[in-house]
Amino acid sequence: MNYTHLNLYDYFYNLVKQIPEGCITTYGELARALGDIRAARAVGYMLSINQDPDKIPCYKVVHTDRRMGKYALGMDEKEKRLRKDGIRISNGIVENFRERFFSDFKTDYPLKKLQDEQENIASMANFRDGIDEDNFSAIDVSYDGRRGYGALISYNRGEYSIINIEMEVDFPYIPGYLGYRETPFVEKLADGVDGVLLIDANGLLHPRKCGLATFAGVVMDRATIGVAKSLLMGKLDDNGYIIYNNEKLGYAINRHTIVSPGNKISLESSIRKIKLLGKGKYPYILKQAHNETVAMRKRRLPS
DNA sequence: GCGACAG
DNA sequence: ATCTTGTCGC
Known part of the structure; x- marks a missing residue:
């Protein structure tokens, strides 16, 4: 796609x-x-x-x-x-x-044209389970101006491994358009790595149901889960679900761990997976991916 | 005037 | 995300 x-x-x-x-x-x-x-x-x-x-x-x-x-x-x-x-x-x-x-x-x-495209991409997302969740990878990106540092940490078949890349970006951060900024990193990092992708962003929990996790998931035809650190939109109900326009779009494991399905996985399975992985906290593998991107950036800074 | 505003 | 030239709505 x-x-x-x-x-x-x-x-x-x-x-x-x-x-x-x-x-x-x-x-x-x-x-x-x-x-x-x-x-x-x-x-x-x-x-x-x-x-x-x-x-x-x-x-x-x-x-x-x-x-x-x-x-x-x-x-x-x-x-x-x-x-x-x-x-x-x-x-x-x-x-x-x-x-x-x-x-x-x-x-x-x-940006209006991109909004239309996001709605179209969102319509192609599916939230059915079926993908093996035992293998998974976490992805994050840090920035220094237009230079981005991306890292993927994977846990596949009992082994941890790490991949990192560095690229220039041609799209700034704009709330609601993160997919256009970071999907190139996700594509490059996850190419050839199988399993579910955990992405530091939202998926379904998005004004057009097309957060980065959904956007990249549909583009790559991959299973993705969005794990954001703060709420983009919607309100928490009494059970921890995030409601927007009367729809359940996500779930707050805690104030800084907001889960929403990206693609090829259900909301319930996304919640279960992230709860288990993080034991109720923000999953360590995502934190590790973040730390790695920060380390890459600092290494590259003028000495 | 203060918070919202993924990263 | 970084440490940084905003706007709107409650």
Whole structure:
């Protein structure tokens, strides 16, 4: 199963280049041009790692409430560049915000298209048991800017083994779109390793029923279980289940161990498996995978 | 004004 | 996730 490989960084920086001379826009407006207001923080993040502030004019992006916002080259520099464009600033507030506000981006709202794709992928997930659960692997990824460090720790046929990889990412973290960021790691790490994949994320417990565990599970036609450390959405009922729109989508083993099925496994089996593995706590194998990715990243940091 | 917001 | 340029809703 294939899916859209979109370089959201490139797409985004091209949107920023569209802001006309003498105009400003907001983080939120750029997020809407991407297709989802929930990308607003990712907009700030992508601007913060902008490698070319002269060609990609991120100084033109300000807060919705007219505050100037931050700038990697310093607030004074942002104010200076804005003033040069005729933007009036007083006490860090944009005075002529209204007449200089630009929102007419030429865009095809890529995140909306990805949402449609997620719904389609979700419709292909199945939650029937049948896969051998005795062999399993845990996957996690750490980041340093656009560089990602992924690790897989597997317990197969009584033996532990570890695989790690390093790749550049072309998609930032945006709540609801983790599949597009991390599926490439899952595919590469789990290729040739059999058994159930435990993924540090949600599966069914997702606004479009397509968290990373489901997304990657369907793409790879593999059994996956999502084990998140915090609640993305929904409410806990009296029995520990997580309910969203009157549907049971997940289960909280504890406050920091949120289980939802990804693909080719039921919610009940997912709960049983993770409860057993972690003895009611966050499974150690997932913690190990996380520790490994952090170690990889620190090893690579400039010495 | 404070929390939500997978990683 | 890292230590970092947000927004909305209660």
